Amino acid sequence: TGGHTTEILRLLSCLSESYSPRHYIFADSDKMSEAKIRSFEQKRAETFSNSQFTLDRIPRSREVRQSWTSSVVTTLYSMLYSFPLTYKLKPDLILCNGPGTCVPVCIAALLLGLLGIKRAIIVYVESICRVETLSLSGKILYYLSDYFIVQWPDLKEKYPKSIYLGRIV
Amino acid sequence: FRFKESLAEDLRKADLVISHAGAGSCLETLEKGKPLVVVINEKLMNNHQLELAKQLNRDGHVFCCNCSTLVETLQLMDLSTLKPFPPGQPEKFALFLDKVVGFQ
Numbered sequence: 001t002g003g004h005t006t007e008i009l010r011l012l013s014c015l016s017e018s019y020s021p022r023h024y025i026f027a028d029s030d031k032m033s034e035a036k037i038r039s040f041e042q043k044r045a046e047t048f049s050n051s052q053f054t055l056d057r058i059p060r061s062r063e064v065r066q067s068w069t070s071s072v073v074t075t076l077y078s079m080l081y082s083f084p085l086t087y088k089l090k091p092d093l094i095l096c097n098g099p100g101t102c103v104p105v106c107i108a109a110l111l112l113g114l115l116g117i118k119r120a121i122i123v124y125v126e127s128i129c130r131v132e133t134l135s136l137s138g139k140i141l142y143y144l145s146d147y148f149i150v151q152w153p154d155l156k157e158k159y160p161k162s163i164y165l166g167r168i169v
Numbered sequence: 170f171r172f173k174e175s176l177a178e179d180l181r182k183a184d185l186v187i188s189h190a191g192a193g194s195c196l197e198t199l200e201k202g203k204p205l206v207v208v209i210n211e212k213l214m215n216n217h218q219l220e221l222a223k224q225l226n227r228d229g230h231v232f233c234c235n236c237s238t239l240v241e242t243l244q245l246m247d248l249s250t251l252k253p254f255p256p257g258q259p260e261k262f263a264l265f266l267d268k269v270v271g272f273q
């Protein structure tokens with residue numbers, strides 16, 4: 001969604017063309033991200049000749065401030081989509097930055113790893129908006145990700161296993 | 170207007186921006202190098218949205234106030250005390266990721 005998409009495209013802006021093909025997964029309720037992504041990829045294709053990307057939508061796992069119990073249900077529902085999609089894509093690397101959408105994808109990737117089908121590296125970058133507290137996705141993925149990046153020093157202190165590179169978006 | 174596709178044009182022409190504490194609004198404004206006064210409405214907002222506004226205020230990049238103190242803030246503020254907001258560095262992320270993945 002919105003801010004998350006802008007941030008993740010900035011994170012991608014300096015990546016080399018070795019990070020290809022890129023598979024974007026976002027919520028079906030998201031109206032604006034597709035346009036932003038296409039615009040980013042179009043610009044990229046002007047520099048790199050062999051640019052490849054795909055777009056996939058899954059049901060949104062949780063609305064802002066949705067209750068706990070219903071969130072579990074909607075997340076499980078999203079997993080019905082995220083699991084076959086992740087299985088199909090078999091990513092080497094998952095980069096995510098906080099929308100609820102990323103949780104079912106990461107869980108699916110972890111399952112694929114446990115089943116010996118495909119082991120993905122999961123890199124989570126917490127949003128620049130998060131100065132003192134982690135988002136709910138962050139709190140969950142702090143334990144599930146391989147690399148957890150924060151953008152403010154307070155968070156690095158509170159979450160010692162995190163990585164602080166300064167502001168990267 | 171209610172909603173615009175992009176505020177980039179309006180931002181470019183502005184000398185001062187008065188905004189709510191939404192992260193996108195704050196960051197977009199600061200990146201364009203415009204002075205920013207952030208109006209905080211604690212009743213309307215998610216608590217976590219305040220974190221960024223407060224930090225930016227602490228670091229001297231914006232002025233903060235609430236609806237009732239806005240006029241006073243505008244009258245008394247000294248824009249020259251605002252510190253410029255350096256851009257983020259996605260290159261650092263790229264370097265980090267290259268190491269993680271094994272592209273050296």
